[in-house]
Amino acid sequence: MSDPQHEQYEGLAALYAMGALNARERTVFESHLEICRTCVDEVTALLPVSHGLAHAAPPVEPPEALRVRVLQSVTGETESPLVPDRETMDDMLTAVEEPEAPTVHVEEPARSGAGTLFWLAATLLLAAAGAIGWYVAELDRRVTDLRATVDAANALTVRANTSLAQARTQANERNVVLNILAGADVERLELDGQPIAPRARARVLWDSDRRMVFLASDVPALAAGDVYQLWFVLPDGPASAALVEPDAAGSVTTLVEVPDTIPLPVTMAVTVEPDGGMPAPTGDIYLLGQVN
Amino acid sequence: MLLGALIDDAGNGASSPAERVRDRETMQRVAEGDASALAAIFDRHARAVFGLALRVLEDQGDAEDVVEAVFAQAWSQARRYDADRDPVSAWLLTITRSRAIDRLRTRQTRPNTAPTATERALVELPDTALAVDHLVVLAESATRLRQALTTLPYLQRMAIELAYCEGLTQTEIAARLEQPPGTIKTRIRTGLHRLRETLTE
Numbered sequence: 001m002s003d004p005q006h007e008q009y010e011g012l013a014a015l016y017a018m019g020a021l022n023a024r025e026r027t028v029f030e031s032h033l034e035i036c037r038t039c040v041d042e043v044t045a046l047l048p049v050s051h052g053l054a055h056a057a058p059p060v061e062p063p064e065a066l067r068v069r070v071l072q073s074v075t076g077e078t079e080s081p082l083v084p085d086r087e088t089m090d091d092m093l094t095a096v097e098e099p100e101a102p103t104v105h106v107e108e109p110a111r112s113g114a115g116t117l118f119w120l121a122a123t124l125l126l127a128a129a130g131a132i133g134w135y136v137a138e139l140d141r142r143v144t145d146l147r148a149t150v151d152a153a154n155a156l157t158v159r160a161n162t163s164l165a166q167a168r169t170q171a172n173e174r175n176v177v178l179n180i181l182a183g184a185d186v187e188r189l190e191l192d193g194q195p196i197a198p199r200a201r202a203r204v205l206w207d208s209d210r211r212m213v214f215l216a217s218d219v220p221a222l223a224a225g226d227v228y229q230l231w232f233v234l235p236d237g238p239a240s241a242a243l244v245e246p247d248a249a250g251s252v253t254t255l256v257e258v259p260d261t262i263p264l265p266v267t268m269a270v271t272v273e274p275d276g277g278m279p280a281p282t283g284d285i286y287l288l289g290q291v292n
Numbered sequence: 293m294l295l296g297a298l299i300d301d302a303g304n305g306a307s308s309p310a311e312r313v314r315d316r317e318t319m320q321r322v323a324e325g326d327a328s329a330l331a332a333i334f335d336r337h338a339r340a341v342f343g344l345a346l347r348v349l350e351d352q353g354d355a356e357d358v359v360e361a362v363f364a365q366a367w368s369q370a371r372r373y374d375a376d377r378d379p380v381s382a383w384l385l386t387i388t389r390s391r392a393i394d395r396l397r398t399r400q401t402r403p404n405t406a407p408t409a410t411e412r413a414l415v416e417l418p419d420t421a422l423a424v425d426h427l428v429v430l431a432e433s434a435t436r437l438r439q440a441l442t443t444l445p446y447l448q449r450m451a452i453e454l455a456y457c458e459g460l461t462q463t464e465i466a467a468r469l470e471q472p473p474g475t476i477k478t479r480i481r482t483g484l485h486r487l488r489e490t491l492t493e
Binding site: 011017022045051052053056059071073074 | 342
């Protein structure tokens with residue numbers, strides 16, 4: 001699948017692979033990536049080069065004193081009960097400072113240049129196959145998800161006229177989402193995962209027509225009977241914005257209607273509520289994005 | 293096929309599974325608080341970490357501080373290391389780049405360019421999710437890549453190095469090199485494709 005608007009994204013794959021897009025450009029490009037096989041292929045081809053630059057820096061032997069400093073600092077400041085006992089640590093540090101002393105290293109350090117390089121070569125060889133495969137699979141999954149959405153919409157159109165409107169709505173919604181994301185006047189608010197869902201992350205984007213998209217990832221699955229509810233948090237109290245339903249992977253993409261009474265930007269939050277939602281929040285806050 | 297070719301190239305890497313298993317086991321011991329395991333990890337990877345830190349910072353003292361911070365993080369976050377996703381070296385070098393760039397920005401005392409927590413989260417998103425390919429980590433490829441970088445035209449090389457070593461965006465690179473952003477986009481693209489060709493030759 002290729003985006004008919006691909007030309008305007010020409011060249012961005014390389015910048016994306018280099019991490020040289022700013023946050024907003026990245027958001028826009030990632031939405032394009034989901035529907036453009038050409039760009040997916042280019043990113044996939046260039047990422048190894050970009051990441052490989054880490055290894056293109058010539059290795060340099062660090063001073064021996066640095067090794068001592070590193071080991072002293074980490075072992076000195078931990079309070080973990082799993083820290084090696086004092087005797088072991090002393091042995092180790094003694095070994096570091098006096099090369100002739102017996103060492104407690106279980107393994108042979110690969111110190112020689114050739115050895116290290118060979119090790120790098122050897123170790124990462126296997127990683128490459130699985131890792132590239134993983135990344136391609138991940139992109140494929142995202143593309144497949146989108147395809148499935150469209151296919152599902154198409155299937156519905158065949159089934160019944162009543163479903164036709166629904167299918168069109170789905171397709172339209174997707175177009176609206178893409179238009180908002182790609183618009184020149186898009187503004188956004190980031191929502192951070194709260195302690196109950198530290199990995200969760202979300203972003204609200206809206207354009208000058210007050211069309212709003214809520215995107216989230218790594219949202220934890222909920223127990224049956226619970227639902228996530230998105231809120232506009234106003235000075236006089238929260239107002240419900242939408243009920244949001246993560247997919248199996250914990251991702252959400254949904255359009256949000258913004259009543260004229262809501263000033264933008266506005267602080268937003270996601271809480272967990274009983275099925276059907278609540279008029280005011282009652283559950284834990286999972287995501288929060290505050291307007292300063 | 294790039295991957296296939298490189299795997300064939302490195303047909304002598306018969307010991308690689310053992311090496312990787314060894315690294316993974318060592319990281320497990322680090323996670324359990326075994327300081328001697330951290331020493332082993334240091335001995336295997338410190339050269340690459342120090343080399344990258346020096347390349348970004350071009351200052352011995354700063355680079356040493358970064359190395360210390362990287363291994364302190366490896367020690368404290370070893371439980372979070374996912375061996376199925378990243379080889380240890382990639383994990384360490386991702387941390388190194390991030391730390392070194394932070395340090396660079398602090399040093400440049402340009403508070404307006406310091407990333408916000410959100411920006412950092414976004415920056416780290418692709419890094420943690422994608423720092424998983426390692427074709428060029430083959431020693432021979434790394435050497436070739438290093439040499440190829442030096443043969444790129446000035447603007448291509450500078451644009452790529454500023455993006456990688458300083459974490460600058462297209463717009464920031466354009467300002468630094470006094471070029472239109474479109475030119476930077478083209479140079480980075482051309483340069484990356486050339487480097488890729490070098491690796492697949």
